[in-house]
Structure formats: C-alpha cells, structure tokens
Amino acid sequence: MAGLGRVGRRRTKKEPRRLAGVRRLPLRTVLLIVVFVPSVTFTPLLASGMYQLSSQWQAEKVQMDLATTTVGAPAADLFFSLDRERLRTAEMQADPSSTNRDKLAKQRAETDRAVSAFRPVSAVNDRRAQAGLTDAIAKTGRDLDLLTQQRGAVDSGWSSSQQAFNYYSEVLESDLGVLTALSNTDEGEVNSQAQTLVDLFWVVDMIGREDAILAAGWKTGRLTRDQYDLVAGAIGTKRHLLRSRVVPSLTGNETPHRTLTTSNAWDTMSTLERRLVTSGISADSNRVTIRGDAAKWREAVDAVSEQVRDLLGLRLANVAESGYSHANMLFVIFISVTSVGLLAVGLVIFTSWRLTSILRRRILHLRGEAHELQERLPKVVARLERGEDVDVDAEVHLVEPTPDELGELGQALNAASRSAVATAVRQAEQHRGFQRMLQRIARRTQILIGLQLKKLDELERKHEDPEVLEGLFDLDHLTARLRRYEENLVILGGGQPQRRWRKPVQLLDVLRAAQGEVQDYRRISIDVEGESWVAERAVGPLVHVLAELMENATTFSKPQTPVEVRAAQVSRGIAVEIEDRGLGMEPEQYAAANDLMRSPPQLDVMTHADDVRLGLYVVARLSAGLGLQVEMRSSAFGGTRVIVLLPETLVVDRPRAAPEPETPQDTTPQEGRPPHEDARLPTRSRGRAMANVTAASPDRDDPPPSSDLPPLPQRVRQASLVTELKGAADREEQPEAVRDQPRRSSATIGAFQRQSRRRRTSDDDAPGPNGTPTTEDR
Missing domain, CATH: 3.30.565.10 (Histidine kinase-like ATPase, C-terminal domain)
Structure with a gap:
C-alpha cells in the first residue's frame, strides 16, 4: 500500500553542514583537554628530571658501595697482603732460613684469606658500576689464578728472585687497576679525591718494590744493574707522587700528614736512597754496591709505610664520606624535586579542574536554561492550542547576567528565550486561527454536501429512468467520497467527525x-x-x-x-x-x-x-x-x-x-433543508439498500443472507447484480434475459426502483426504537 503506507524519509528542516574531517568535541572533553594538556606537558619534564636524579643517585650510591665495601675493601686487603708476601718471598729467597720460611707461610695464609674475599668480586656485573671495573677485576682474577703455581716455583727454587718480583708486581698492578677503576665515579669532586687515594696506593707499591729488591741486596751488599734501575725508578716515582700530587691535595684533617716528607723516618729513608743512587751512578760494572745500614732502612721504611697507610686510610674515609654525602644530597634533591613537582602537578590539576568545573557548571546552567526553554515551548504551544492565554514575560526565565563573556551569552540567551517564546505564541495563535478557519470552511462545505445529498435523494425518488439513475448514483457516490475528504480536513484541523450513530x-x-x-x-x-x-x-x-x-x-x-x-x-x-x-x-x-x-x-x-x-x-x-x-x-x-x-x-x-x-446521522446543520411535516428528516432508502448488499467477488459464490424481503442490489456502477436479484419475491418480475445479463440494464434499474419503493414504504411505517421514526443520512 502507498499513500498511507509509502513512508519515506523526509527532511522537515535543514540539517547543519559539517566540514569533512572536522569533529565537534563535547564540552566535557574540551574541559578535560584544558585540564590535562598542561599537566601532561609538565609531567614528562618533571618525570625526566626525577628519573635523572634518581638514576644519578642510585649510580653514585652503587659506585660508592663498590668503592668502599663491595670491591674496594677486598681489593685493598689483597693489595697489602700481596705487597707483604712479595717482601717475604724476597727475604726467603735471599735467606731461606726457617724464620723467613715461617714468616712467608704466615703471610701466604693471610694472602689466601684476602684472595678468598676477593674472588666473589668477579661476579659483580652492574651497569651502574664504574667504567672499566669489570675488566680490571677479570684481569686480577686471571693473575691470581697463577699464584699457587708461582708459590710452588719459589718453594722448589725454580723461580728466581726477579721472576717472583715480576709476578707479584704484575698482580699488584692489576689490583691497582681495580682501585683506579673504582675511583672513576660520576661525581667530579669524588674523582679528584679518589685520584689522590690511588696515588697513595702507588706510593705504597713503590716503597714495596724498593723494599723487596733491597731485601736481597742488603744481604749480599750488591744489586744488579736491572735491580738498581727498578729501585731508582721506584724512588723517583714515589718522590714525585708524594711531593707533586699527594701532599698538595691534602686538606682538612689530612693536613697534619704534610709533614710526611719532612719526618725523621722519611729523611733516613731518603738519605739511604740517595746513597744508593749515588753508588749506582759511580759504578762502572753491572754490579752496584749498596752502602748503608739495613736495620736503619727497615726501621725507616716501616715508619714511612705506616704513615702512608694511615694517610691512605684517612683519605679513604674522606672519599667515602664525600661520595656518600653527595649521593645523599642527590637523594634529598630527588625527594624534594619529586615532592615539589608532584605538588605542582597536583596544584595545576586541582586549579585547572576547579576553574573548569566552575566554567562547566556555568555553561551547563546555560544549557539547562536552553533545554528548559526547549521543553517549555511545546507546553506553551499546547496551552495555546487549548485556548489558554500565555504571558510571555511570565514564561521567560531570565538568566542572571555576569560581567564576563558567559554573562553576555546569558543575556543573549535571555533575548533568544523571549524571542522564541514570543514567536511560539505568535505562531501557535496563527496555527490555531488557521485550524479554526479550516474547520469552519470544512463545516460549511459539509453543509453544502448535506444539501447536495438531500437533493440527490429527492432526485433518485422522482426519477425512474435507468440512465438518469445511473448518473445520480455516480454523483451520490462521489458526494459520499467528498464528504469523507471534508472530514479529513476537520480531523487534520483538530476537530472530530460529526457523523453519529444512536445504535x-x-x-x-x-x-x-x-x-x-x-x-x-x-x-x-x-x-x-x-x-x-x-x-x-x-x-x-x-x-x-x-x-x-x-x-x-x-x-x-x-x-x-x-x-x-x-x-x-x-x-x-x-x-x-x-x-x-x-x-x-x-x-x-x-x-x-x-x-x-x-x-x-x-x-x-x-x-x-x-x-x-x-x-x-x-x-x-x-x-x-x-x-x-x-x-x-x-x-x-x-x-x-x-x-x-x-x-x-x-x-x-x-x-x-x-x-x-x-x-449515520450527520449532525452538521442542514441549512436550507425544510423539515417534514412530522418533524422527521427525509429517509435515505438508498443508503439502506447498500447496507444489505456485498460487492461481488471472483471467488465468492455464497448467497446473501436471507431476510423477509429479498436483498436489494448495491448501487455500484457497472457491477453484476445477478446474484443479488435472485430473491423469490422479484424473480418472477424479471425477464429471463435480465437474469443472465452481466451488466446493468433498464430492467435491472426498474427492479431496483420497485424494491426501493417497497422498502421505503415499509420503513416509513415502522417506528424507531424510541417510538419515533428513524432519521438517517450518509
């Protein structure tokens, strides 16, 4: 079905055009962007700074732990143990007495403990450790693996004093490489202090080299030219490190140790060293004669070594304190920056959220006023449709203006609300007036249609000519349809059909x-x-x-x-x-x-x-x-x-x-319609006849329902009336040719007129259910 049923999509108003690719974000999203964009922009910067501080603090802390406890302490103990074992080995090789052997065995046991403490250090593998530390530890470990072999060679006499000296010196240099790597921290001040510490370790090594070579020289009174060169080099390196690098860098509680190079023990040792150097210069052969007292040398070396070790321990404590202080300072800065940064981020978020909440609340208030206006307008129109009077001022809820842009928007909304309500009132009044006019025109048209139906009814009663009746029937049918169309106008105009039934x-x-x-x-x-x-x-x-x-x-x-x-x-x-x-x-x-x-x-x-x-x-x-x-x-x-x-x-x-x-009764006033003498409206027999006749259907052969009088044919143009005219009362009045005629003829029209007059006569004599004649109209 169409007309009623052909429902298609129709635009009742112009839809807003949007540019391709442009999306309108909701207010909540916009405000969230306003809140989070500054926070998101500031947060990565804060996080980056916090990460750098945290990484630096952790790196320095790890490096100080490695330098003082994890690696530094085992490496220092190993250094001193190997230095003493080098001396004891040289003394035993120069004088293999039981006393020297016992001293060497005791020192070897001490060295073994230091080596056992150093071995776990090789497992250290931290990316935050000092650069080159892992390689230095690995090299030291490989050198220590030959320690047992070297000891066996010394004990069996296969290793000379020079070979033993070279091995221990090489192991000590590897261990000094570990200590040097530990001094390379990420903090410059700590590195400077740690460099002095490494220099002191080298001073101890130089003294140990002198002492180990001279241990055999004091016994024989002579040194080879190679041994002399090693001793002379150690003496020069030691003096340079102490006078040029160590003593000038002493500060604070280390200042008293500046007298190290002016002490009696240092003078005694320096005097003996000058004699040795002088002897080597004046000697013409590969043998250098040692002049001096071995006992004084031992006493002076032990005193100077003790002073150097004391200074080394003090410097190690100062370096540790300085390194940990700087690491702790970084930690405090990290905590402070983190706290302040988080507080700033929270303050930014809270402030932005608070401001946007206020802004959103005001905007939502304006939107609520707009929605209220949207809901109020239909109610105003509905009241107008019911005929109520509407006061525009009373219906408009004014938004309190404020001295800002939103206040201007509120004033614009007030003006728009008043204009919208006034326009709605004006349009509703116009529509209501148009509906009243439409109903008035439709009612007047219905009066004319009623008069036309009355006139057609009168003509149908007067004329019996089939051709005339044919035209009257068509006009009657068209008029009935016209009446329905007029009722459509009444309904669309807000009214109701006026046809009523009493039964x-x-x-x-x-x-x-x-x-x-x-x-x-x-x-x-x-x-x-x-x-x-x-x-x-x-x-x-x-x-x-x-x-x-x-x-x-x-x-x-x-x-x-x-x-x-x-x-x-x-x-x-x-x-x-x-x-x-x-x-x-x-x-x-x-x-x-x-x-x-x-x-x-x-x-x-x-x-x-x-x-x-x-x-x-x-x-x-x-x-x-x-x-x-x-x-x-x-x-x-x-x-x-x-x-x-x-x-x-x-x-x-x-x-x-x-x-x-x-x-149905047509309650429309029938103007110009004179009443019957008995105050009854004229009876429409034609409508009564149609009520008892059903239209012919190709697949329906059932006879019409029986009644006292044979059914009258339905007034349908060009429809077959053979089935409807088979009643016993009229069958004998119809000629045989008419019964088989598919279309309407003059005989059929005559039979219809006779049946109409018969029914009309019987209906006029029959009273209505209330004792009054029935008044009908289409």
Whole structure:
C-alpha cells in the first residue's frame, strides 16, 4: 500500500553542514583537554628530571658501595697482603732460613684469606658500576689464578728472585687497576679525591718494590744493574707522587700528614736512597754496591709505610664520606624535586579542574536554561492550542547576567528565550486561527454536501429512468467520497467527525459502508466470520478509518487485482485485515508507518501541506481516539496487509431487537433543508439498500443472507447484480434475459426502483426504537 503506507524519509528542516574531517568535541572533553594538556606537558619534564636524579643517585650510591665495601675493601686487603708476601718471598729467597720460611707461610695464609674475599668480586656485573671495573677485576682474577703455581716455583727454587718480583708486581698492578677503576665515579669532586687515594696506593707499591729488591741486596751488599734501575725508578716515582700530587691535595684533617716528607723516618729513608743512587751512578760494572745500614732502612721504611697507610686510610674515609654525602644530597634533591613537582602537578590539576568545573557548571546552567526553554515551548504551544492565554514575560526565565563573556551569552540567551517564546505564541495563535478557519470552511462545505445529498435523494425518488439513475448514483457516490475528504480536513484541523450513530451497527454493515466510500469499490471483497456488532460511538470513526485503508489499497495496486477484507473475532476483540496485491513497502517504511500509528504526532497542517501521508495522520488520530491498534505488514502476495484490531470495549452484543442496518446521522446543520411535516428528516432508502448488499467477488459464490424481503442490489456502477436479484419475491418480475445479463440494464434499474419503493414504504411505517421514526443520512 502507498499513500498511507509509502513512508519515506523526509527532511522537515535543514540539517547543519559539517566540514569533512572536522569533529565537534563535547564540552566535557574540551574541559578535560584544558585540564590535562598542561599537566601532561609538565609531567614528562618533571618525570625526566626525577628519573635523572634518581638514576644519578642510585649510580653514585652503587659506585660508592663498590668503592668502599663491595670491591674496594677486598681489593685493598689483597693489595697489602700481596705487597707483604712479595717482601717475604724476597727475604726467603735471599735467606731461606726457617724464620723467613715461617714468616712467608704466615703471610701466604693471610694472602689466601684476602684472595678468598676477593674472588666473589668477579661476579659483580652492574651497569651502574664504574667504567672499566669489570675488566680490571677479570684481569686480577686471571693473575691470581697463577699464584699457587708461582708459590710452588719459589718453594722448589725454580723461580728466581726477579721472576717472583715480576709476578707479584704484575698482580699488584692489576689490583691497582681495580682501585683506579673504582675511583672513576660520576661525581667530579669524588674523582679528584679518589685520584689522590690511588696515588697513595702507588706510593705504597713503590716503597714495596724498593723494599723487596733491597731485601736481597742488603744481604749480599750488591744489586744488579736491572735491580738498581727498578729501585731508582721506584724512588723517583714515589718522590714525585708524594711531593707533586699527594701532599698538595691534602686538606682538612689530612693536613697534619704534610709533614710526611719532612719526618725523621722519611729523611733516613731518603738519605739511604740517595746513597744508593749515588753508588749506582759511580759504578762502572753491572754490579752496584749498596752502602748503608739495613736495620736503619727497615726501621725507616716501616715508619714511612705506616704513615702512608694511615694517610691512605684517612683519605679513604674522606672519599667515602664525600661520595656518600653527595649521593645523599642527590637523594634529598630527588625527594624534594619529586615532592615539589608532584605538588605542582597536583596544584595545576586541582586549579585547572576547579576553574573548569566552575566554567562547566556555568555553561551547563546555560544549557539547562536552553533545554528548559526547549521543553517549555511545546507546553506553551499546547496551552495555546487549548485556548489558554500565555504571558510571555511570565514564561521567560531570565538568566542572571555576569560581567564576563558567559554573562553576555546569558543575556543573549535571555533575548533568544523571549524571542522564541514570543514567536511560539505568535505562531501557535496563527496555527490555531488557521485550524479554526479550516474547520469552519470544512463545516460549511459539509453543509453544502448535506444539501447536495438531500437533493440527490429527492432526485433518485422522482426519477425512474435507468440512465438518469445511473448518473445520480455516480454523483451520490462521489458526494459520499467528498464528504469523507471534508472530514479529513476537520480531523487534520483538530476537530472530530460529526457523523453519529444512536445504535450499535453490525460489523458487516460497517465494512460495507466503508466500501461504499471507496472509488474503486468493485475490487473489494468482504468476508466476515460470525456476527459481530460495533458500539455506536465507534461506528463513524471506524467507517472513516476502514474507508481510508481500503481506498489506499485500491489506489496503490493494479486495477485488475482484488483487495480482500477479512474480519473475525479474536481473543482481544475483532481483527479486520485489508490485504492488497500491490508493490508493498520497504521494511523501514513499515516501521515508520507503525510508529506513526502507535504515537500520532500533533500535525501542523501548514508545514505538511505537501506530505502524501496525510491519510496516515487521519487514521492515526482516529485510531488513537478510539483505542484501535493498526499495524502494517508485508503481504504474501507482495503487497501490504493492514490489521485493524478493535478492542473488546468497542464490541457489543447483538441488540435484543436487531435494528435495521442504520446509516449515520450527520449532525452538521442542514441549512436550507425544510423539515417534514412530522418533524422527521427525509429517509435515505438508498443508503439502506447498500447496507444489505456485498460487492461481488471472483471467488465468492455464497448467497446473501436471507431476510423477509429479498436483498436489494448495491448501487455500484457497472457491477453484476445477478446474484443479488435472485430473491423469490422479484424473480418472477424479471425477464429471463435480465437474469443472465452481466451488466446493468433498464430492467435491472426498474427492479431496483420497485424494491426501493417497497422498502421505503415499509420503513416509513415502522417506528424507531424510541417510538419515533428513524432519521438517517450518509
């Protein structure tokens, strides 16, 4: 079905155009961006600074732990142990007495403990450790692996004093490499102090080298030229380190050790060293004679070594204190920066959130005022439609202005609200006036239609000429359709149909009355199961609804296809199905039409003047007023099937004295219509005749229902009346040729006139249910 059912998408207003790729963000998103963009921008910078501080603090702490405890302490103990073992080995090789052997064995045991403590250091593998530390530890470990072999060679006499000296010196240099790597921390001040510490270790090594070489020289009184060169080099390196690098860098509690190079022990050792150097210069052979006292040398070396070790320990403590102090300072800075940064981020977020909350609350207040205006306008229009007076000032809620941009927006909203309410009031009044005018014109037109129907009825009673009656019947049918169209205008204008019934009407008669108001009614076949009666208040609107649906079915289906109307009682009332064989509609069109049937809107006639679905609004309005349920579905034939469900409240029992099928009273004032002498409106026998006749259907052969008088033919142009004119009362009056004639002839018209006069005579003599004659009109 179309017309009523051809529901397509129509734009009732212009949709806003949006630029491609541009998306409008909601207010909450915009405010969140305002809050989080500064925070997100500031947070990475803060996080980067915090990460750097944290990394530096952790690196320095790890490096100081390695330098003082994890690696530094085992490496220092190993250094001193190997230095003493080098001396004891040289003494034992120079004088292999039991005393020297016992001293060497005791020192070896001490060295083994130092080596055992150093071995786990090789497992240290921290990326935050000092650069080159891992390689230095690995080299020292490889040299220590030869310690047992070197000892065995010394004990068996396979290793000379020079070979033993070279091995121990090489191991000590590897260990000094570990100590040097530990001094390379990430803090410059700590590195400077640690360099002095490394220099002191080298001073100890140089003294140990001198002492180890001279241990054999004091015994024999001579040194080889190579031994002399080693001693001279050690003496020069030691003096340079102490005088040029160590002593000038002493500060604080280390200042008293500046007297190291001016002490008696240092002078004694320096005197002996000068003699040795002088002897080597004056010697012509590969042998250098040692001049000096070994006991004084031992006493002086032990005193100087002790002073150097004391200074070394003090410097090591100062370096540790300085390194840990700087690391702790970094930790304090890290905590402070983190706290201040987080506080700043929190303050930024809180301030931004607070400001945006205030801004959002004000904007939402303005939006709420706009929404309230949107909800208030329909209520104002509804009140205007009910005829109430509306005060524009009372309906406009003014927003309190503020001295900022939002205040200006509020003032603009106040002006817009007043303008919108005033415009709504003005337009509602115009629409209400237009509806009143539309109803007034429709009512006046209905008066003319009533007069025209009266005149047609009078002409039908006067004339018996078949050709004249043929034209009158066509005019009568067109006038009935015109009346329905005028009722559509009344309904669309907000009114209600004026046709009323005083008695219940049989459902079959209601369907036939609706059929009689359809242009192509010959194609409509009616099938009613059982005998159902419709309450008098529902007859007029139901006839109108069914007529609209039937005409829609015939209009939007091929002229040769039938339209089937079926009615039957169901559990919830009466179901009437109207099914055509047209093109049907799309699923979304069915859904839109059914939504309209369930919730009919308030129709603005002026804005929907070109809408082809005005019949839908009429059906929806009438159905909503009666409580009918109208649903459109796809038909198995390809067309549309409309189901109209009458609720049980509109279905009544058969009256005790079943009245003659009655046509509605037209309550429209019939101006210019003179009353009968008995104050009765003229009786329309033609309408009564149509109520008892169903249109012929190609697949229906059932005879019409029996009655006391034979049924009269339905006034349908060019429709076969053979079945309807087979009553016994008139069969003998019809010639044989007429019974088989498929189209209407003059004999058929004459039979129709005689039956009409007979029924009219009987009806005029029969009183109505209230003791008064029945007054009917279409």
